[in-house]
Amino acid sequence: MNIEYRLAKSMMENEEGLNHLWIRLAEVDQSEITDIQINVGMPEGIFRLPNLNHHNEDEAGTIVLAKTDDLMLEIYTTNQIACVDHAITVDIVFMDWQKHRCMQSVSIPIRVVLADEMETVEIDDEVVNRVTQLAIKQASNELDEFEVIGIRPKRLTLNNEYSFLEQKYRVDG
Amino acid sequence: MDTFTAKQVTEIIQLDDAKMNLRTVRYYTQIGILPPLELVGNKRVYTKKHVQYLRAIITLSRTGETLAAIQEKLRNLSMEEIEKIGDQINLFNPERVLExxxxxxxxxxxxxxxxxxxxxxxxxxxxxxxxxxxxxxx
Known part of the structure; x- marks a missing residue:
């Protein structure tokens, strides 16, 4: 399986920083891959929201895909962490075309810097375009506070026309 | 012209949406969802325009729009129109909508x-x- 990953920002702030990690899985030579389970290991002090693509994800954070697809993860820092290169590990277990269970892992380097050093950040427009097409999830400091916003107001439609009898018998003042 | 830091803008916006945070304000700036910051001296600063943009973005996001759709909608609007959208922010407050x-x-x-x-x-x-x-x- 081909695993391609890209980050929206070439670096992120060590405190109150936000970034997106886009992982794209693809079959090699169109050989079918199924039953994909993805586990993401975050470095200490860097957190992530549940995946933004609405793929199935259990409480332990294992993401399940029926077939190869893309995956967008919102990652963030809250309190200060060390300004060094950190790494996110992604372990992918899947069934290959011969129905053998296989595993592949990647280690994705994340450059963490002070907010003042962000002047030279490079933005990957393709990742950003993909992020902006997905429904917005709002990060909070605690995952269990997470909620999807986007509730439409409840509406009650009133028939504001005069009824037949009102039209017939109304007396205008 | 009133100018603000990212932290100050976040504090202003949190009066309307307590869940908005500094990292999201910074991120929206970095990826170009917000207009470029103003240059005052050698510092890049936020202004009331950025506050209005953020209020409009939050309002539209509460209706279920994606950031791409919001960007598209705001692209050709005047500041007056953007401010009007932002002024409706409380109408789409989830608690208010539910009640x-x-x-x-x-x-x-x-x-x-x-x-x-x-x-x-x-x-x-x-x-x-x-x-x-x-x-x-x-």
């Missing part, structure tokens, strides 16, 4: 009523506005 009732009186007029109003007052408001609109039509 309040919105009555569509006509295609052009809808009234949102708080649960604090009695049923009698709600009915009177609806009837009064309905009568007013009928009067306009006559």
């Amino acid at each position: 309040s009732e919105t009555h569509q009186i006509t295609e052009d007029v809808a009234i949102t009523l708080s649960p604090r109003l009695s049923e009698e007052v709600k009915q009177k408001v609806i009837e009064s506005v309905s009568m007013l609109l009928r009067g306009d039509r006559d």
Whole structure:
């Protein structure tokens, strides 16, 4: 399986920083891959929201895909962490075309810097375009506070026309 | 011109949306969802324009729009129009939406009523506005 990953920002702030990690899985030579389970290991002090693509994800954070697809993860820092290169590990277990269970892992380097050093950040427009097409999830400091916003107001439609009898018998003042 | 840091802008926006945070404000700036910052001396700063943009973005996001759709909608609007969208931010506050009732009186007029109003007052408001609109039509 081909695993391609890209980050929206070439670096992120060590405190109150936000970034997106886009992982794209693809079959090699169109050989079918199924039953994909993805586990993401975050470095200490860097957190992530549940995946933004609405793929199935259990409480332990294992993401399940029926077939190869893309995956967008919102990652963030809250309190200060060390300004060094950190790494996110992604372990992918899947069934290959011969129905053998296989595993592949990647280690994705994340450059963490002070907010003042962000002047030279490079933005990957393709990742950003993909992020902006997905429904917005709002990060909070605690995952269990997470909620999807986007509730439409409840509406009650009133028939504001005069009824037949009102039209017939109304007396205008 | 009033100028703000990212932290100050976040504090202003949190009055409308407590869940907005500094990292999201910074991120929206970095990826170009917000207009470029103003240069004052050698510092890049936020202004009221950025606050209005953020309020409009939050308002539209509460209706379920994606950031791409919001960007597209705001692209050709004047600051006055963006401010008008932002001014509706509280109408789409999730708590308010869950508690309040919105009555569509006509295609052009809808009234949102708080649960604090009695049923009698709600009915009177609806009837009064309905009568007013009928009067306009006559």
